[in-house]
Amino acid sequence: MRGVSIVGIGQSPVGELWGRSARQIAYDAVSAAMYDAGIETADALYVGNMLSGNLLNQEHLGTLVADACGLYGIETAKVEAACASGAAALRVGVMAVASGFHEVVIVVGLEKMTDTVGQDTTAGLATAADAEYESLHGVSFVGLNALIMQRYLYEYKVPLDAFAGFSINAHKNGANNPNAMFRSPISREAYLRAPVIATPINMLDSSPVCDGAAAVVLTSTARAKQMNAGHRWGSVEILASASANDTLAVHDRRDPLVLEGAQVSAAKAYAQAGVSAQDLDLFEVHDAFTIMAALSLEASGFARRGEGWRLAEEGAIAVDGSLPISTMGGLKSRGHPVGATGVYQIVEVVQQLTGQAGANQVQGARLGMAQNIGGSGATVVTHILGA
Amino acid sequence: MRGVSIVGIGQSPVGELWGRSARQIAYDAVSAAMYDAGIETADALYVGNMLSGNLLNQEHLGTLVADACGLYGIETAKVEAACASGAAALRVGVMAVASGFHEVVIVVGLEKMTDTVGQDTTAGLATAADAEYESLHGVSFVGLNALIMQRYLYEYKVPLDAFAGFSINAHKNGANNPNAMFRSPISREAYLRAPVIATPINMLDSSPVCDGAAAVVLTSTARAKQMNAGHRWGSVEILASASANDTLAVHDRRDPLVLEGAQVSAAKAYAQAGVSAQDLDLFEVHDAFTIMAALSLEASGFARRGEGWRLAEEGAIAVDGSLPISTMGGLKSRGHPVGATGVYQIVEVVQQLTGQAGANQVQGARLGMAQNIGGSGATVVTHILGA
Numbered sequence: 187m188r189g190v191s192i193v194g195i196g197q198s199p200v201g202e203l204w205g206r207s208a209r210q211i212a213y214d215a216v217s218a219a220m221y222d223a224g225i226e227t228a229d230a231l232y233v234g235n236m237l238s239g240n241l242l243n244q245e246h247l248g249t250l251v252a253d254a255c256g257l258y259g260i261e262t263a264k265v266e267a268a269c270a271s272g273a274a275a276l277r278v279g280v281m282a283v284a285s286g287f288h289e290v291v292i293v294v295g296l297e298k299m300t301d302t303v304g305q306d307t308t309a310g311l312a313t314a315a316d317a318e319y320e321s322l323h324g325v326s327f328v329g330l331n332a333l334i335m336q337r338y339l340y341e342y343k344v345p346l347d348a349f350a351g352f353s354i355n356a357h358k359n360g361a362n363n364p365n366a367m368f369r370s371p372i373s374r375e376a377y378l379r380a381p382v383i384a385t386p387i388n389m390l391d392s393s394p395v396c397d398g399a400a401a402v403v404l405t406s407t408a409r410a411k412q413m414n415a416g417h418r419w420g421s422v423e424i425l426a427s428a429s430a431n432d433t434l435a436v437h438d439r440r441d442p443l444v445l446e447g448a449q450v451s452a453a454k455a456y457a458q459a460g461v462s463a464q465d466l467d468l469f470e471v472h473d474a475f476t477i478m479a480a481l482s483l484e485a486s487g488f489a490r491r492g493e494g495w496r497l498a499e500e501g502a503i504a505v506d507g508s509l510p511i512s513t514m515g516g517l518k519s520r521g522h523p524v525g526a527t528g529v530y531q532i533v534e535v536v537q538q539l540t541g542q543a544g545a546n547q548v549q550g551a552r553l554g555m556a557q558n559i560g561g562s563g564a565t566v567v568t569h570i571l572g573a
Numbered sequence: 574m575r576g577v578s579i580v581g582i583g584q585s586p587v588g589e590l591w592g593r594s595a596r597q598i599a600y601d602a603v604s605a606a607m608y609d610a611g612i613e614t615a616d617a618l619y620v621g622n623m624l625s626g627n628l629l630n631q632e633h634l635g636t637l638v639a640d641a642c643g644l645y646g647i648e649t650a651k652v653e654a655a656c657a658s659g660a661a662a663l664r665v666g667v668m669a670v671a672s673g674f675h676e677v678v679i680v681v682g683l684e685k686m687t688d689t690v691g692q693d694t695t696a697g698l699a700t701a702a703d704a705e706y707e708s709l710h711g712v713s714f715v716g717l718n719a720l721i722m723q724r725y726l727y728e729y730k731v732p733l734d735a736f737a738g739f740s741i742n743a744h745k746n747g748a749n750n751p752n753a754m755f756r757s758p759i760s761r762e763a764y765l766r767a768p769v770i771a772t773p774i775n776m777l778d779s780s781p782v783c784d785g786a787a788a789v790v791l792t793s794t795a796r797a798k799q800m801n802a803g804h805r806w807g808s809v810e811i812l813a814s815a816s817a818n819d820t821l822a823v824h825d826r827r828d829p830l831v832l833e834g835a836q837v838s839a840a841k842a843y844a845q846a847g848v849s850a851q852d853l854d855l856f857e858v859h860d861a862f863t864i865m866a867a868l869s870l871e872a873s874g875f876a877r878r879g880e881g882w883r884l885a886e887e888g889a890i891a892v893d894g895s896l897p898i899s900t901m902g903g904l905k906s907r908g909h910p911v912g913a914t915g916v917y918q919i920v921e922v923v924q925q926l927t928g929q930a931g932a933n934q935v936q937g938a939r940l941g942m943a944q945n946i947g948g949s950g951a952t953v954v955t956h957i958l959g960a
Contacts, residue, residue, distance in 0.1 A: 187673040207705065230816075239626040243696070244704035246655040249818040249951045253825070259837040261816035262952055263661040264653040268633040274650040278665050285672035286574040287814075303704075309630070317631035317690075318594065427674075429617075429648035431636040438640070450646040564636045565649055 189407030190283045191421040192571070194223025195533045200367045200398035200521035208242055208298040208397075209254040215399035216255045216294050223403035224413065229288035230261035234275030234295040235525035236268055240310040241302040251294060261288070268314035269474060270560030271295065272400070272528025273429075273567035279404050280427045289409060294401040295529030307395055311524070314561045316435040328392060328475070330562050332384035334442050335477035339386060341443060342492035346386055349476035350377040351498025353390045353518055356473060359505060360515025362545040367396050367521035391476040393522035400529040402536070419540040425461075425553075426570035428454035434564045443492075448485035448557065451566040455555070456487075459570040463487035466570075467551040468510040468538055470531035472559040473517045482557055483511075486568075510548045513538060528558035532569060539573035576794030577670045578808040579958070581610025582920045587754045587785035587908035595629055595685040595784075596641040602786035603642045603681050610790035611800065616675035617648035621662030621682040622912035623655055627697040628689040638681060648675070655701035656861060657947030658682065659787070659915025660816075660954035666791050667814045676796060681788040682916030694782055698911070701948045703822040715779060715862070717949050719771035721829050722864035726773060728830060729879035733773055736863035737764040738885025740777045740905055743860060746892060747902025749932040754783050754908035778863040780909035787916040789923070806927040812848075812940075813957035815841035821951045830879075832950040835872035839944065842955040843874075850874035853957075854938040855897040855925055857918035859946040860904045869944055870898075873955075897935045900925060915945035919956060926960035 196218025198211045206214070212233070220226070233247045244250065248262030261282070267274035272295030279293040299307050312321040315330055325333075339346065354374060360366035372390060380388040405413065410421035432447035433439055439446070456462055463486060473479035480494030488509055489497055497503050503511045514520050514534040517527055535554035537543045551573075558567045583605025585598045593601070599620070607613070620634045631637065635649030648669075654661035659682030666680040686694050699708040702717055712720075726733065741761060747753035759777060767775040792800065797808035819834035820826055826833070843849055850873060860866035867881030875896055876884055884890050890898045901907055901921040904914055922941035924930045938960075945954045 209705075236632055237626070239624070239697075239700050240630075240632075242704060243627075243700055243708065245623055245627075245653055245700040246702075246821060246948055246951060248654055248661075249821050249948065250703070252818050253821045253951075258819060259817045259833070261664070262654065262818040263664070263816070265665075266632055266651040266653060267635055267649065274635075277648070277650070278652075278668070281665070281668040281672045281674055284674065285668045287668055287671065310626075313626050313630055313632040315633075316637070317629060318596075321630065429650070430646045431639050431649040432645060434633060434636050434640045446646070561633055561636065564633060564640075 194403030360519025581790030747906025
């Protein structure tokens with residue numbers, strides 16, 4: 187299997203982009219990534235997206251986006267794995283290059299969740315859960331995460347504000363990211379008085395509904411070394427690309443506090459890259475809710491069960507800590523346009539590994555991981571990148 | 574790039590399967606394919622599906638189906654390319670094995686279009702077209718095909734019943750397929766008096782709304798030769814796997830009567846397999862509407878432009894003709910559960926190449942092609958299989 191590298195990145199700002207349609211937002215990210223890579227065409231374009239059918243009455247996004255970008259006669263498809271759609275699309279792009287089917291591939295994560303024409307956004311997000319055994323009974327996606335968080339507080343006897351550190355760190359980092367949706371730091375006091383959405387989840391535990399797109403250009407590592415002769419930041423190699431599923435419904439899990447999909451996904455990634463959790467310089471975590479950040483850290487080998495929140499409380503997750511996470515604001519502050527998030531994470535790891543992270547630069551970062559979670563841990567995609 | 578072969582096939586009957594939910598229909602096909610291949614687990618499962626979000630309020634189908642089949646810790650994703658979703662998912666499965674990422678992969682095409690809980694099915698199907706520039710103006714999917722067919726009749730001055738042969742052939746073949754939705758042969762007279770749906774498309778030009786799932790098990794060609802030592806039908810190699818896009822909207826095409834996506838897709842496939850159109854023993858064509866069958870034959874090198882319908886009129890497309898098409902009933906008679914169709918086509922080519930096609934067996938078939946079309950030619954995926 188030949189190596190695969192990233193030679194171009196692009197992103198739109200994240201927010202309520204009422205002035206841009208889905209295809210325009212995707213164009214913004216793709217054209218930026220193509221310009222960054224110095225390419226004018228590609229062999230394939232894969233779109234990570236979850237909600238376009240339900241919210242925009244538009245499927246067939248692979249060809250829609252390629253068409254908007256003036257690309258014809260190439261392979262196009264949409265890849266969907268709920269909130270892990272972005273990284274699942276990257277998986278396909280990696281396999282397309284690794285197999286030798288394609289030389290140059292574009293992967294774009296895209297979601298338009300505001301100013302939509304179709305179904306209600308909350309109902310759309312519930313399609314990530316089991317429609318017949320979870321959603322039908324009225325539980326929303328935030329409701330499912332609230333049940334898990336409540337269980338965490340009970341089982342591990344941690345205080346209600348144990349999760350504050352995740353949100354504070356994300357907002358601190360997002361303040362320095364020009365593409366982040368929320369650029370205001372928050373205090374512990376603000377977290378403590380934030381309105382509750384679904385007990386015990388409050389507004390500052392939760393990532394926002396928003397629009398955005400992020401894109402990467404992939405090619406073989408051998409070709410990347412040729413292409414990047416005059417490139418301003420070189421290239422970044424994808425050292426591991428792995429995915430694992432769990433039960434779709436939370437009530438079917440052996441233990442709702444253990445993300446077995448994340449355990450398997452991370453273990454596969456570490457094996458592929460030949461590294462361990464301790465070798466990583468940063469980790470873009472799936473902090474759609476603060477509880478998910480804690481569970482992801484525990485499942486991926488950074489903390490023992492019930493102790494993920496301590497990494498936040500003790501400051502380890504800061505940009506200058508021992509394990510920086512959400513370094514550009516994470517899902518909480520940069521925003522979580524669901525199908526785009528997995529690609530935003532990758533773009534941000536590339537920024538960190540190539541010295542493009544500005545005020546949030548993790549000094550000397552050489553090895554970074556991103557984990558993208560679909561549903562409440564039902565699909566988990568993990569990538570490790572090295573510069 | 575290592576070779577990829579099919580070592581197991583499975584399918585559900587096609588029809589209005591009101592007694593089976595989407596996950597149950599998928600389970601039927603996947604479990605049959607796994608049993609056929611003699612496997613108890615797999616490394617990945619990819620689902621080709623178009624409409625589950627809009628019609629069933631259910632996304633995240635990759636993990637939903639894996640979960641229903643008792644498969645955990647594996648890679649899962651849904652792949653969508655409108656009506657070409659099935660073959661687009663197969664493309665991903667092929668790349669997963671060809672790259673060496675996975676050894677054993679399941680690809681299942683699934684669609685549940687009747688007895689649904691979400692959006693109206695016709696509105697759902699319109700998401701294959703351009704929501705902002707086609708569907709918004711009220712044109713349905715059958716309406717778009719009607720515009721193309723009207724133009725064909727005008728430009729080439731062919732009689733209104735020029736397309737009858739496609740429907741008659743499909744129904745004749747479907748009568749012998751136990752999984753087909755429609756198993757009654759039709760006469761030319763029945764075609765001529767069929768009610769018009771959207772001028773000039775009549776009911777017998779059109780494939781039905783229905784439910785169904787079809788699955789294949791893939792592995793490397795080297796491993797297939799080991800696995801199939803005691804296998805009842807051996808294995809079939811995937812000699813070509815190619816995809817190409819065109820503009821999403823029909824009105825953006827240089828010529829609405831030329832499927833440039835199909836031209837490029839077929840040309841790539843012929844080059845990969847090192848064969849020409851004349852070498853093929855059968856062709857599973859995308860006859861969602863009879864006009865699409867004619868245009869696909871022309872774009873794929875079987876007829877000159879404006880003459881695809883002659884192959885039907887002259888009987889070349891019969892099972893004992895020079896180019897058998899829709900040999901198990903095609904989309905018209907077997908049925909067109911949209912996201913499943915691309916995999917049904919592959920299952921049927923495997924049946925033909927391994928002597929499992931019963932009364933519809935194409936004698937001595939060694940080389941077969943399947944072409945799956947998304948939208949009105951906007952995404953075209955072509956596979957060539959050899960036994």
